[in-house]
Amino acid sequence: MAVRKPRLTPTERDTLPLLNVVIPPWEGSHPFNVGQDIEKYTPQELRKVASTKQRRTDFFEKTLLAIWYATGEQAVPYAFKTADQSVRSLDAGCLGFLSNREPPEIILLLDEEGFIRAVEPAFGLIDRYRMLGGDRLRLTVTLSTGQPDAQSLAEEDEPLGFDPAAQVDDRLKKESLITIREGAREFRKAVLLQWESCALSGCTVRDALEAAHLHRYGGVNTNHLRNGIILRADIHRLFDRHLISLHYHNGDLVFSVSRGLSNSEYQDFDQKRIMERDLPERRPHPVVVQKHYEEFCRMERNRSTEH
Known part of the structure; x- marks a missing residue:
């Protein structure tokens, strides 16, 4: 007979902190659980219930960090009441996902009995989302009894923080060519956490993977998560030379391979499609995708006339 897990007591529920x-909102099982029947967890138990990376865990970590910002960078309680009087608790699977990362991306704070009472984002999580813009994260939750600002949550209206049409300084072009790039390590780590493998080949060998800029590197502002994609090193070089590109079609991401590679193994990747539902939440921004694809098409026309 299964042993019933410890729950919050009526007294503990009555004294939950108010945030x-x-x-x-979230469609389906919300990663910020709603309800009074709240199970308690120890850090050891999180290893057994950890989720895998998915859109739900992306939503959880972004919202968790936004709450942390919104409450003055205070630890986020494991269970709490919100401004609309709902009782919430942090999803154990999502907590397990973040605590089991290497290194862990959350700090677990325990009560006297060893159960999780609150969490804080670790530096790795804070630093990764810093690239998305702290101000935007602050808008993910509402600091009143009002509803979330739909405009602030609209993916396509998010500013990139740089102008894709701007000319790249010649000194930065030189830096780009010799891969001396400010924030390169942090950029690779953030984009790799989003994709986990080469978007085109599926390669998972970390030493073979690189974070590719869709809009050419032009300083630290172009190290934006939605200006990046993970590619295998050889594919990255072809991508930078616009021999491989990508575009959106009905929400899916579709790759195109130059006719100049038609007799190579890369031709197998032509028209490979990543379905919208399989794309990471912070998918490549349509503006930089379109710009890369337009340059690919222009160069394809030039390559055709040369032959």
Whole structure:
């Protein structure tokens, strides 16, 4: 007979802290659980219930960090009440996902009995989302009893923080060619956490993977998560030379391979499609995708006339 897990007591539920936030909605099982029957967990138990990376865990970590910002960078309680009077608790699977990363991306704070009472984002999580813009993260939750600002959550309206049409300084071009790039390590780590493998080949060998800029590197501002994609090193070089590109079609991401590679193994990747549902939440921004694809098409026309 299964042993019933420890739950919050009525007294503990009555004294839950109040956070002056409203949690954004989520379709399906919400990663900020709603309800009074709240199970308690120890750090050891998180290893057994950990989720895998998915859109739900992306939503959880972004919202968790937004709550942390919104409450003055205070530890986020494991269970709490919100401004709309709902009772929430942190999903154990999502907590397990973040605590089991290497290194862990959350710090677990325990009560006297060894159960999780609150969590804080670790530096790795903070640093990764810093690239997305702290101000935007602060808008993910609402600091009142109002509803989340739909405009602030609109993916396509998110500013990139740089102008894709701007000319790249010649000195930065030189830096790009010899891969001396400010923030390169942090950029690779952040993009790799989003994709986990080469977007085109599926390669998972970390030493063979690189973070490719869709809009050519032009300083630290172009190290934006939505200006990046993970590619195998050889594919990255072809991508930078616009022999391979990509574009959106009905929400899916579709790759195109130059006719100049038609007799190579790369031709097998032509028209490879990543379905919208399989794309990471911070998928490549349509503006930089379109710009890369337009340059690919222009160079394809030039390559055709040369032959």
